[in-house]
Amino acid sequence: MYASIDRSIMWWLPFCFMALLAGGATAGGRGKDGGGGGSERRDVYVVYMGAVPPRTSPNLLQESHLRLVGGVLTRGQPAESVVVQQYKHGFSGFAARLSKAEAAALRRKPGVVSVFADQVYQLHTTRSWDFLQQTAVKIDSDRRSSAPRATKPAASSAAAAASSSPTAGDTIIGLLDSGVWPESPSFDDAGFGPVPAKWKGTCMAGDDFNSSNCNRKLIGARYYDLGEVKRSRSAQSSGSSPRDEAGHGTHTSSTAAGNAVIGASYYGLAPGTAKGGSATSRVAMYRVCSEEGCLGSAILAGFDDAIGDGVDVISVSLGASPYFRQDFSEDSIAIGSFHAVAKGVMVVCSAGNAGPDAATVVNAAPWILTVAASTIDRVFESDVLLGGNNSAVKGGAINFSKLDKSPKYSLITGESAKSSSVSDTNSARQCEPGTLDASKIKGKIVLCHHHAGSSNKMEKVDELKSAGAVGSILVNDLERAVATAYLDFPVTEITSAAAADIHKYITSTSEPVGTIAPTITVTEYKPAPVAAYFSSRGPSAQTANILKPDVSAPGVNILASWIPTTTLPVGESKPSQFNLVSGTSMACPHVAGSAATVKAWNPTWSPAAIRSAIMTTATQLNNDKAPMTTDSGSQATPYDYGAGQVNPTGALDPGLVYELGEDDYLKFLCNYGYNVSQIKLIATSLPGDFSCAGNASKDLISDLNYPSIAVAGLGKAGSRTVSRVVTNVGAQEEASYTVAVAAPAGLDVKVAPSELEFTKSVKKLAFQVTFSGENAAAKGDLSGSITWSDGKHTVRSPFVVSI
Template sequence: MMRGPSPYLVLPVFFLLFCFTASCNELRRVYIVYLGEHKGLRTGREILEDHHSLLRSVKNSEEEALNSVVYSYKHSINGFAALLTEEEATKLSEMEQVVSAFPGEARWSPHTTRSWEFIMQEEGLQGWELEWMTSKAKLGKEVIVGVVDSGVWPESQSFGDAGMGPIPERWKGICQEGDAFDSSNCNKKIIGARYYLKGYEAYYGSLNRTYAYRSPRDHDGHGTHTASTVAGRVVPGVSALGGFARGTAAGGAPLARLAIYKVCWPIPGPNPNIENTCFDADMLAAFDDAIGDGVHVLSVSIGASGVPPKYSNDGIAIGALHAAKHGIVVACSAGNDGPAPATVSNLAPWMITVGASSIDRAFDSLVLLGNGVTIKGQTVTPYVLKSSELYPLVYAGDAVVPGTPGNVSGQCLPNSLDAKKVRGKIVVCLRGSGLRVAKGLEVKRAGGAAIILGNAVANGNEIPVDAHVLPGTAVSSDDAIAILKYINAARRPSAKIGSARTVLGVTPAPVMAAFSSRGPNRVEPNILKPDITAPGLNILAAWSESSSPTKLEDDHRSVKYNLYSGTSMSCPHVSAVAALLKSLHPDWSSSAIRSAMMTTAAVVNTRGAPLTDAAGQAAGPLELGSGHVRPNHASDPGLVYDASYEDYLLFACSSIGAQMDPSFPCPETSPSPSDLNYPSIAISDLNGSVTVRRTVTNVGPGATRYRVTVTEPTGVSVSISPGVLSFKRVGQKKSFSVTLKARGTPGKVYVAGSYTWSDGAHVVRSPIVVSVA
């Protein structure tokens, strides 16, 4: 759950931290001062002196300037994090060499047996029996993937290094020691680990080590889950909670090396195990180190809720820009604020933004009602009811303590249920406010026998499974309504819940997850986000043994593997594909790798029908981007859309009117944001007609000829010139123009189409999204 820090914690912490440096008339907090790229070869001491010099210009003394530094970014990113007043930050932002100065806030939150097998079967392939992966990509053998998250549980079998060769020579990182973590916890799989919390502690004060290790060790579970999804070793006989999702667990690039960058920490409050946050200053330090350490891919399952910052004030966007300059692929989660539109985060075009979809696996649990009707639920709860007889059934809204607000009475919030009314009964709770697993905890506290969790209408048939602390299951929104109607009609409503079983081959699949954040892009609507979708619903992967499967403080179970849902889970799937492509094509740029995945993505499900959302409606580019990732197809895309660091700087000039690098002045007239050489086209407020240009690079056969076909968006004509591209050699580039003309579609209605280049062997598809003024 994404939630900002409590305002009640801020003032006491700031006064303790900052009053020794100056009078307390002005509050100081951490600001990031971003200066662009380092120029020339300079030592860390020279860089630090430059940063101190800037600080001395706004501070009262050299000592105060030195004491104010939180981080000095020195590898690729030029800038620093420092304790500043708003006035000091404003003065710095007005200096010519400063790109931006912005608060280093806690905007950010951390957003598998079957999933990889499903991806491969969807392409008509079988598990790991892939020639391109085994002999060409070598399962990512020499590729280093950096995971920016909540740390790692190094003892997991997923991180063993048996049979792995020497650490790649390009690796320059360290294995940082700390609480319950020393150099022996790194090996030939986890080749490095670091942690960052100066930004966090400047805000919250000293870390509470009851809920987190002051080291790269993961207390939460989230970082371990994402790291093993990217590059976990092949581990047979894995299951969750004693038998669910049994199979062989493996990451997508099981021989890739892992570098761990821990930046996420628990939010002090009532649920420190549940809620984590990640500060800009700490994340930017991690990006800076990762670039210097020599990673090839960065997997960042972290994002922001609410109004997204513009690129020059966005720690992840700044870090990803510098990573892209150094050829590092950055994959980021799209966010979990769907299905509402315009909720997608991580919006910069130099990163891959990943939505979440389902796989073909379910965990069926039958609910038998007293009227003989059977309803199919979903659960991974290992507990079963003591009796096979029917139990009394009650709706939570009819069993609350006096004073419970009517709008949340059916949601089983903490201390809301009347024990006299629920004891020994199955309680129907509704999704909405509060954590799903906490609702089961409330039923157990009040003496209920079991929980049936009903989906909200927005979630439809999509059911993230939970390991409840008592017998229970979850049902779709339609089935929840049917159960409530039965309760209202019956004199003595009753039910029983059957034990759950794992079911494979569920169709249709994939389906877009309701929680997956949607476009359009709120920072730059002329760039389509998300870019792509991948499995993110009920994914099994390694887990921290310091965290229970529910992460509730009152849940004392410990598991080695856990099922988890979110775009946090889909992001590392794409990061793994990027690692495999990096191994196959080490000379490809990060934009070429993104293009290969996007233009070969699937837009149909296993039935051959268009991909749908959780409500059964057709899903378009604002939900799924270019489509569902297909690794094998991405390995040989035919054509790619490439973009350089300078292209991105020009884009920033036109999009946000800002220099992202002081050495690259914005021209008097910048190209339209829509002209960035992106593998998709998004046009906002089309008025009349507009023409955009694209350039493709041939990465397929030397001599080949491509023809274009177009599926026009409703109410928009699309013409492409030329309609044929002929290539004589690998690496040759060809440009074309795309003209879109409005034909009277009502304003602000987004319509979608596509255009596709094909030479008979390769299909290179790009989505088109248009809103008409």
């Protein structure tokens, strides 16, 4: 397994597209009867029935599900033969193998919110936590008082802060992922006390996994039937176990809550102490994914069990394609997370890896904390040394090159090595498979230009290696920040500007030569953080009046625990216990770990309060004390990083929070377009006279008491006023906050009142923000911020107004 961006979605898109054209489930039963009897084709459908009715036992709920599905089956066909999952803890529903006619009949049944085909979702450290702390300390020292912050200790890291919390060891992080490798030292339970009494979960036995694999750190592990997605992908792995076969779940869970492991590295690279963000938290793994994907029905089962088991935070590093979005009532992650949050469980999800295109963010429901990816101040440098004056050209990748350090190997460009049978010089320039003459590249280093639309770079490298090349230099502006592991074959990736220097050298001499140096670890790299190119961007195509993503966190070249692999560098006798991986999947558990730390310090806080604390204390400056940028160098916006990069220590003491409850989310559903009958089924409990406002509209979504503000479609001559309420959670009951507004040119922003006075009896205060586009110079998305401060706390809310 080599380090790479988590980009399985790319090969999955054609499969998804064909499945959607076919009009059926992407992972249903195959053949005419699909194992359910009868002559019609049967696919797996999810039947979602909203909240669990009050005072209904799980057994009664299961029986009612069987009666419901039995009513649409052929006479004599047992319901048990078609039901594959039942949801009975956090919400009601089931998954069953049904014909189209049976699914349609269930849609018409009373009490059913939605029926939808089972979907396949995709899976989207030593330095990262240290970098977060260092960046936050530098920024805090510039903008805040040096006095101790309320009653919270000045912690050297998020993990240290959690460890000194009186309830730290009681916090449980549940992960919906690809499983766990329990033998990893990240999950050793030395020093842990008894499992929290609130834990109601289990450790399921399975293939190469038994109950003794769990302990006082890894307290639970479940798995779900993934046979459907495996059959659909012709996979060989079993999936009948909580054991991780992909590495993804082991990586994310150790990032969120892994123990401190001294001497961690990836074959000597990125050395240091690997640790999770909330190292004292317990871990519960819910294996809902294989390497081939994650079934929506299994995801719902994972949410349902996690709610019933008693977890505090759920981390979900997976999502649907941004190009085939389901409505909230047909999205397994949106459904499961809604009911988790309604039960007081924090849900953190990855934003997706479809960047840098706009409007690609997924997991954008307002009850989810959605995480984008950014870089840290560590890079992996592999330089090119050129002959003549021995000049060095900086490059980046992971290779354990055994080439001579002296520049003695012939250099050739792809176009110079073009096969005589190929007419397209540009394809040869990019070293597309089948375009080069092997006799021309044998024993040489080949310079290849790589673009987003060209073939996979590993395919190119493998063909060069097979043809006898001794190394390759890839010109790769977009992806260079993600350090791909080429292991023993010398490969480095450079910018177009650096490539121009190499081209100039090649044309200046009759015998150009060079060499590629082995990778070294470089820390304190500037600027960092930078918004990762692959991280999905806002605005949300579903909820333009909610700003998504919410925050960013380290997601590039993250070192964390991994499963054993058979692909080893030459000279290594055993696999590394750690791996370097990139993706919003890696960013998500950073925030889940931070959320668990905040929860440990504030056990009674709601998911909304925890999210608010994380968002309003996020940072927007890099380690040059300049505004964060994108990988292209342009200034980043809230569509790139939300409120900014997470600040784990700052989130412990936010001063003010924006609270939200289930009722607020139900009003959101009204404004989004759901009718009262649907909402009454979805909700945990509602008064009989509940109704949606007569003026409900998507414009009113901007009034949701969110820590950020988004206003879509503001006319140049118009204005919009939105309302917010903040709650004082600081140590000082009597506190005075004043507002500062940072607005772009041409957008008029007024906040009323401009001061908030909290007392012992006044904990909550409201304010209004009026946006006017009357003087806006041009159409587009205009961003800024509103910041409340009492001299100790800085409570910042970003806004985006589209005109």
